[in-house]
Amino acid sequence: MKKVLSVFLLFIFSFFFAQETPMFWQDIQNFKKLDQEHAPPKDAILLIGSSSFTKWTDVSDYFPDKTIINRGFGGSRLMDLNYYSEELLAPYQPKQIIIYCGENDLADNPNLKASEVVDRFKIFYNKIREKFPNIEVDYISIKYSPSRENLWPKMKEINKKIAGFMKKEANAEYIDITTVMQDANGKVRKDLFVEDMLHIxxxxYRLWTSVMKPYMK
Known part of the structure; x- marks a missing residue:
């Protein structure tokens, strides 16, 4: 009886803990653990965003002359970057921040307006500026994943609006990776995507590197 009760109580505890634990909490704890084990270098390039960064595990090999801190966490949305902004920004003293995020906001809620996603980005951008008024902040355009072709029109609108916003900001750039991922006919190259037609x-990544290099501090 005691054993059954213990199992039941453990189940209840696990259930309520799961309900109270926000999405990506464990990812953030993992980042904290990494920073405790190895103090993050100063004046690095900080990558923040979703799975396109998470899966770029060998990003430092693509930029051997740069010091990079990769803090991408898979499935994240701009609303998650805003929720965890303190944890994502406070531990670091970067010379540059590069963001790839926004694609999952639409995938999570296709009814979102492009302007709502752009507003989420602006909120995060302003949070960065509160901590780092003068560093370089860049945004990588949303890629046109074949598995999300139904979202392309909104993605294009988001990219256009963020590009316009960044153009008006000091020490800020919009990095367009969409063109380099097209073939001679202007079609998205599906061969640049893995089987899920979502990740690259x-x-x-080599093509991304060719576009990003001129912007890297």
Whole structure:
């Protein structure tokens, strides 16, 4: 009887803990653990965003002359970057922040307006500026994943609006990776995506690198 009761109480505890634990909490704890084990370097380039960064585990090999801190966490949305902004920004003293995020906001809620996603980005951008008024802040355009073709029109609108916003900001750039991922006919190259048609291949990252390099501090 005691054993059954113990199992039941453990189940109840686990259930309520799961209900109270916000999404991506464990990812953030993992980042904290990494920072405790190895103090993050100063004047690094800080990557913040979703799975396109998370899966770029060998990003430092693509930029061997740069010091990079990768804080991408898979499935994250701009609303998550805002929720965890303190944890994502406070531990670091970067010379540059590069963001890739926004694609999952639409995937999570296709009814979102493009302007709502842009507003989420602006909120995060302003949070960065509160802590780092003068560093370089760049935004990588949303890629046109074949598995999310139904969202492309809104993605294009988001990219256009964020590009316009960044153009008006000091020490800020919009990095367009959409063109380099197209073929000679202007079609998205599906061969740059892995089987899920969402995440990109090493060749895709090589093309991203070719576009990003001129912007890297």
């Amino acid at each position: 291949t090493p060749e895709g």
